[in-house]
Amino acid sequence: MPSYTLSVLDLEVSFKAKADHTRVLKAKELLEERYRELTQHGRRLSKEKLLTFLALGLADDLLQSTRKLEELDGKLSGLLTKIDNGGTP
Template identity: 65%
Template sequence: MRSYNLSVLGLEVSFKAEADPQRVEQARQLVEERYNKLKFHGKQLSKEKLLTFLVLGLADDLLQSNHQHQEFDKRLAALLAKIDEHNQPPAGDDDESLPWSVRD
């Protein structure tokens, strides 16, 4: 587990995580970018309210991603079922039902 010391939105934070440094940095940048966009549009809002909107936006993104992932899984399962169905021999399709057969 790696130890991290970051400055996020002017706050120094220390934590341990399994995440690689690149992913931690991308997360930090995302938070900073989203916060700055919200701050630009909501200049009169407190930092707490801006952070609340930031968290709600990220939670909504996560919920949408989870929903899209579930829909993708459903579509993939349906496609795999169609492939399996297509690869199944028709019922009663054995050597005895053919007009000819290969026998030793």
């Protein structure tokens, strides 16, 4: 498993992950981009509060993506059932 040491939002973090280097860098870039957006659109909040809002936003994104994936999986299962039954539900 590859090891990484990154500077993320002025914090140095070291960790191991199964993800490849490109994926780790994209995650870091997303985090930093969202953090910049929060700091530009809000009043002066502590870094801890901004990171909490950032974590909540990313968690919400994950929940919404999971819900959409489940909906698509249900639709796909329905279509496969129709195909297996010769086009009838």
